[in-house]
Amino acid sequence: MHIFQEIRPLKAFLEQIRKGSGTIGFVPTMGALHPGHISLIQASQKDNHKTICSIYVNPAQFNNAADLAKYPRTLERDLELLRQQGCDAVFCPSNAEMYATDSILKFDFGYLNTEMEGRYRPGHFSGVALVVSKLFNIVQPDVAYFGQKDFQQFKIIERLVSELKFEIALKCMPIVRESDGLAMSSRNARLSKENRTKAAQLYQALLFAKEGLSKNKSMADIRSQVESQFNSVGGIQLEYLELVDSTNLLPLENVGDKSILLIAAYVGEVRLIDNLLLT
Amino acid sequence: MHIFQEIRPLKAFLEQIRKGSGTIGFVPTMGALHPGHISLIQASQKDNHKTICSIYVNPAQFNNAADLAKYPRTLERDLELLRQQGCDAVFCPSNAEMYATDSILKFDFGYLNTEMEGRYRPGHFSGVALVVSKLFNIVQPDVAYFGQKDFQQFKIIERLVSELKFEIALKCMPIVRESDGLAMSSRNARLSKENRTKAAQLYQALLFAKEGLSKNKSMADIRSQVESQFNSVGGIQLEYLELVDSTNLLPLENVGDKSILLIAAYVGEVRLIDNLLLT
Numbered sequence: 025m026h027i028f029q030e031i032r033p034l035k036a037f038l039e040q041i042r043k044g045s046g047t048i049g050f051v052p053t054m055g056a057l058h059p060g061h062i063s064l065i066q067a068s069q070k071d072n073h074k075t076i077c078s079i080y081v082n083p084a085q086f087n088n089a090a091d092l093a094k095y096p097r098t099l100e101r102d103l104e105l106l107r108q109q110g111c112d113a114v115f116c117p118s119n120a121e122m123y124a125t126d127s128i129l130k131f132d133f134g135y136l137n138t139e140m141e142g143r144y145r146p147g148h149f150s151g152v153a154l155v156v157s158k159l160f161n162i163v164q165p166d167v168a169y170f171g172q173k174d175f176q177q178f179k180i181i182e183r184l185v186s187e188l189k190f191e192i193a194l195k196c197m198p199i200v201r202e203s204d205g206l207a208m209s210s211r212n213a214r215l216s217k218e219n220r221t222k223a224a225q226l227y228q229a230l231l232f233a234k235e236g237l238s239k240n241k242s243m244a245d246i247r248s249q250v251e252s253q254f255n256s257v258g259g260i261q262l263e264y265l266e267l268v269d270s271t272n273l274l275p276l277e278n279v280g281d282k283s284i285l286l287i288a289a290y291v292g293e294v295r296l297i298d299n300l301l302l303t
Numbered sequence: 304m305h306i307f308q309e310i311r312p313l314k315a316f317l318e319q320i321r322k323g324s325g326t327i328g329f330v331p332t333m334g335a336l337h338p339g340h341i342s343l344i345q346a347s348q349k350d351n352h353k354t355i356c357s358i359y360v361n362p363a364q365f366n367n368a369a370d371l372a373k374y375p376r377t378l379e380r381d382l383e384l385l386r387q388q389g390c391d392a393v394f395c396p397s398n399a400e401m402y403a404t405d406s407i408l409k410f411d412f413g414y415l416n417t418e419m420e421g422r423y424r425p426g427h428f429s430g431v432a433l434v435v436s437k438l439f440n441i442v443q444p445d446v447a448y449f450g451q452k453d454f455q456q457f458k459i460i461e462r463l464v465s466e467l468k469f470e471i472a473l474k475c476m477p478i479v480r481e482s483d484g485l486a487m488s489s490r491n492a493r494l495s496k497e498n499r500t501k502a503a504q505l506y507q508a509l510l511f512a513k514e515g516l517s518k519n520k521s522m523a524d525i526r527s528q529v530e531s532q533f534n535s536v537g538g539i540q541l542e543y544l545e546l547v548d549s550t551n552l553l554p555l556e557n558v559g560d561k562s563i564l565l566i567a568a569y570v571g572e573v574r575l576i577d578n579l580l581l582t
Contacts, residue, residue, distance in 0.1 A: 031468070090567055128466075129410065129462065129466040130410070131411075132408070132409040133410070134408075134409070157466075158466075174391065183408065187408040187436075188436045189310070203319070287324070
């Protein structure tokens with residue numbers, strides 16, 4: 025497995041693949057890899073001649089310095105996992121390599137970044153769009169793979185690709201869950217044992233909401249019942265629970281053709297998100 | 304000369320050039336070509352195997368609907384000029400081709416887009432960055448050529464390329480002037496005969512400012528003298544006259560290593576800009 029910390033040798037490597045008419049699949053990550061990431065690597069390997077994974081904790085997408093400092097970093101273990109998986113190359117650049125100049129550029133995606141994650145994490149999606157643009161221009165993949173867990177992020181990247189006319193196909197891969205339903209996330213590693221058990225409540229809330237909607241309950245009622253449930257468990261703070269159209273993220277009153285439920289909550293000091301497509 | 308109105312056949316054409324290891328020079332324009340544009344085509348032809356020119360009046364960079372409506376459009380004449388010049392290909396897409404989806408994405412370059420043109424044309428540079436990003440991803444040139452007349456635009460594009468890590472070299476080519484010093488611009492075609500004569504006052508003001516600065520006059524004094532001169536000629540309305548650092552566009556009190564004077568004024572109903580590097 026080739027490991028690149030600098031852009032130039034990575035580009036030379038990729039250029040050789042392209043000259044051989046091979047397709048390049050790309051899995052951008054922030055490391056602390058778990059089976060959700062591995063499912064993206066496997067999807068890319070199935071579709072492409074070569075698979076490149078990037079591991080980079082992008083400071084520009086953290087609106088909270090403590091969250092950035094505490095974000096799990098397990099590079100040696102990540103590289104070993106990718107090696108075992110047969111990943112062809114890993115790009116793990118330094119901040120200096122990714123941000124050679126101080127950054128002043130901000131992106132605004134209108135309603136796509138004002139609600140849900142955008143409301144609670146101001147500037148987050150601008151930082152995501154910036155680093156994804158950088159990575160797309162460096163790697164120039166044929167296909168890029170993202171997890172459905174970060175669904176709003178996927179919609180932002182979809183919009184970035186369509187507006188900037190990147191010639192990159194995007195794939196949104198299903199959420200991989202623990203046996204109790206908790207969506208796999210690098211941040212789960214930061215949960216205490218007790219909070220790890222409580223964290224399954226997010227998925228339970230999504231199932232409860234789906235069930236309630238099928239019985240014509242209103243989102244307001246569902247939300248208040250979920251908050252009661254979280255309070256009775258204790259130590260879980262709901263940020264949002266929304267029913268939106270999965271094509272444009274606009275809020276819905278009732279389940280439609282392409283609806284999705286999205287949730288964010290603090291479990292102890294760890295902020296978790298999850299979602300459920302209703303199709 | 305190949306003429307493309309659609310992205311797909313243009314990309315296929317460019318792919319063949321790249322496979323032959325030829326370099327691609329790119330000159331993005333809004334048409335109504337004049338000798339300033341032709342100098343960019345010539346510079347590209349000197350440096351590259353193939354030269355592509357785009358002609359597209361980008362609605363997203365017009366903050367003023369009347370300015371967009373009145374912008375000169377001379378496509379047949381432009382194509383003839385490019386043919387005579389030996390340009391290899393022209394890309395002249397429709398709005399539908401460039402904006403397949405409605406656009407919600409905005410760019411913000413901080414202080415680079417809050418002053419001068421940014422102050423008088425809100426949203427202008429966001430539209431420029433959007434269309435240039437699209438064109439760069441479509442054409443993927445080795446080198447792109449821009450005129451120094453739009454100096455602030457060049458700084459924005461320089462920043463876009465460095466922050467998004469486009470692998471494109473940028474060249475800023477000198478202003479081409481009429482015999483009386485007026486900077487060549489597509490908008491000059493909209494000047495009445497009388498205003499065409501008055502328009503030379505912009506360049507005169509830049510020379511006057513340069514002279515004044517060399518005699519330690521303040522920019523405030525120079526600005527007020529230029530305004531008096533414009534008033535005495537009549538029909539010229541100064542928007543700004545600024546001395547800034549050409550590397551970061553921050554205002555200067557005195558001429559330094561890399562200073563530039565920039566001016567914008569209405570001559571009748573036509574808004575003109577010009578600048579002068581002081582080195």
